[in-house]
Amino acid sequence: MEKLQLLAMIQAYTGIGIGLMIGLGAAGACIGIGIMAGRFLEGAARQPELMPQLQVKVFLLLGLIDASFIIGVGLAMLFAFGNPLLGVIQG
Numbered sequence: 001m002e003k004l005q006l007l008a009m010i011q012a013y014t015g016i017g018i019g020l021m022i023g024l025g026a027a028g029a030c031i032g033i034g035i036m037a038g039r040f041l042e043g044a045a046r047q048p049e050l051m052p053q054l055q056v057k058v059f060l061l062l063g064l065i066d067a068s069f070i071i072g073v074g075l076a077m078l079f080a081f082g083n084p085l086l087g088v089i090q091g
Helices: 003-046 048-081 084-090
Strands: none
Touching: 003 048, 003 084, 048 084
């Protein structure tokens, strides 16, 4: 294969991978936050006196779930703008 064809294939597969990383990461984060918020509301309805303690844990987990998604977006941007796989072609 020519170098141009290999370059095009790497960029095409990288684009597909970026879309999957961002799309599945966003879906997973949204589903996780939805389940967590629903369980928080159930727990707060059953035992209202524990609501402040549960709320602290919910906000902590919310930040961790969002952070994992943002890390995935950062890795996707690394592959989009500074693809390390392209060095294989030029070497």
